[in-house]
Amino acid sequence: MSATVPPRGLPKEPSAAHTINEFEHGYEEEQRLRGFRSACGFVTATWGLRCARCGQYDLTEFILSGKGVVSAYTVQNVPSDEFVNDAPYAYVLVDLDEGGRISGWMPSVRAVGDLSIGDRVHWVPSYKPGVQFEKDAPAPGDGGR
């Protein structure tokens, strides 16, 4: 693991372009899910100035597909105040097709049997808080999953 270190005395302008506000504005207003890709290949939506995995300065901003598979999830019956009218719902960790993992929630999942690890999901813009996912429609002939 070797970080690219800027010359002493010359602060390097971090390449991360968007702010946390812009990330939130992106999915709330612009229908864009912003993310970063590091020189080591690590993909994340989480804001930072250097890569959390390898320490590289070179973070490239790009638009995440919002598509992937569920890697873990829980159906929450006791929410925090922002989601008080939506429980039960699923809090999900989604492995994105382009690499990286992102947190989100699924209001349509109200019981454990409504979702499985490995299910394909996609991001859906919503007026509600947070990054919201929905299950992909079943492909023809796959029996509904």
Add this chain to the structure above:
Amino acid sequence: MTRQAWVLGAASNRFGKMKETGREAASRVALEAIQMAGLDPNEIGYTFVSNAFGVAERQAHIGPLINTALGIPEVPSHTVESACSSSSAALHDAYVHVAGGFLDAALVVGVEKLSHLDTLNATSYFAMGADYPFESHNGATFPGLYATIADAHVKRYGTETEQLGSVAVKNHLNASLNPHAHFQKPITMDTYLNSPVIASPLRLYDCCPFSDGAAAVVVVAAEKYPNPGMEPLVIRASARAGSIAAMHDRPELTGLPASQRASQVAFKQAKVEPSQIDFMEVHDCFTIAELVALEDMGFFPRGEAGKATAEGLTARDGKLPVNPSGGLKAKGHPISATGASQVVEIFEQFNGMAGGRQVPKSNVALAHNVGATGSSASVHIFSRR
């Protein structure tokens, strides 16, 4: 070059619902710990305080309030915040100062009072310890975050519901013997299995309670206090580690890298192996957290801690007693008091003060305390002189 540091006094109140304010409770346990150490309050050189959610009581900066109540207003203090590992971080600071020769005696106090909040508000406060815009704002609560760890652990290792339940049953039994504990009654496996699901697969009895509480520890330089009245805890290791804050950005979900790193550093500092630990207090904010902690620190292979717990290996009279106090799960989890209270339990065990929950052997003990979902972790190792 460091010098030997001891925990010479340690005290806690009864966890649960406090009538008094946090500053009152903190001051009382602090004085009790100082007196137990055989010190006059004027011997304290610095107070390290933890009170992560003090603003919920409309009070910040409580160090000077505690010192004023103790009659030592001129003693400096500062607040140490590291979510649920706040007071173990404060202990680490105290250790660094005492072992490094900057202080001869330091006071560590942790306190939290949140019982005046309802479940919704308390859940919302705790969610602030995670990466708020990237986790909590996407629907995660603390039970939810640990539930995803449990989900991943179950899927990867086949961890069974009854194995999680065996953690709860064990820790409630231990707490029933601890006068400091929030919960004073044992539970059965049926009680556990019939409790409602909070965040699947975690049930109510997988989760620690919202507790008020206060705990304090006095750390001294051994060379300055050669004739202690109590059996001191020799601080053999004081290690802290961090990891990527947002859980979804970590390479794996079935362990906490900060616990792994902190324990590795601690074992190296103390020059002991996991097999030499007689008993331990570990961070069991949820039942899955205890299993993951035991695996992260190398006490059991990955996926084996649940089976070991169900077989009784971690019971109070088992081969490796874990959380004889009842742990966060049943003794309670007043966020900023938890780390210090783990040391109180070890102090009482070393001094034969643990009554019915006294473990068979207490020569070397470990305390493991996690901040949030493992973005911070502390591991301390103690031994007799």
